[in-house]
Amino acid sequence: MAQTVEEILAAAKLYTDEGIYAVVKLPSQAITPAAGVIAEVGEAFSALIVDKDEITLILDVEAYEEYQRRLRGHEANIGYWRLITFDIELESDLVGFMAVVSKTLADVGISFLALAAYSRDHILVPEAKFEAAMTALTQLQESLR
Template identity: 35%
Template sequence: MTPETDLPTLLATMDPQVRPGRFVFATVKGAMPDAEVLASVVEDEGLSVVVAQDDADRLGLDYDFVGAWITLRVYSSLESVGLTAAVSATLADIGISCNVIAGFHHDHLLVPADRLDEALSALHVLVSA
């Protein structure tokens, strides 16, 4: 399958799907405790990780954002232009923060867990536009 680069096609076929659970960002210094790390990035301050909230609570990791995970199921090219901007702008217009993680095949959004339904509704409107 070839990754998509055409913005109108990306928007029309992005197919937002919810990953079950609640997720948090945390910073780990040193070795990662026993948890499934769903995403990570090395920063000067330590290893930033995205883990399930239950794992973070069990391990005593500090966090201040609890998110719901939305995957845009369209196979977007890493060279495509505008998908992240369009999605972010749509959510920003209704006051929803959006933390984007780019994967090789798909883009992933972490939005405030308590605003998941609003975020999905807005994304479905964007798909229909």
């Protein structure tokens, strides 16, 4: 039976690891040092995104501070970010999940970065708005139960 957005949101555990993250931009030719940093960090949550224009690393702030000297030509957004994982397996054909999350957070004025793994979605919210984001998402879940 196909999952519905409402069922998934109501059942999902909102997981956070208490970490604080930096989002780092590198030139597109910096794939080797970026991948090397990710390989060495070994944290439970990190990300490497490569597109035609840039490379993005998401690292725990402590890891960023340790490895930043190897990331030549980088820019960092360390207005610091906190992780929220929707800790439930999502089917690949689920439609509208992030739309509901986006509207919920937009309604309370919270921006976020969305990241999708194979079976779970994650968002990074500004650290200063983390509690408000958790409250808004928890209220959403309660309204769906």
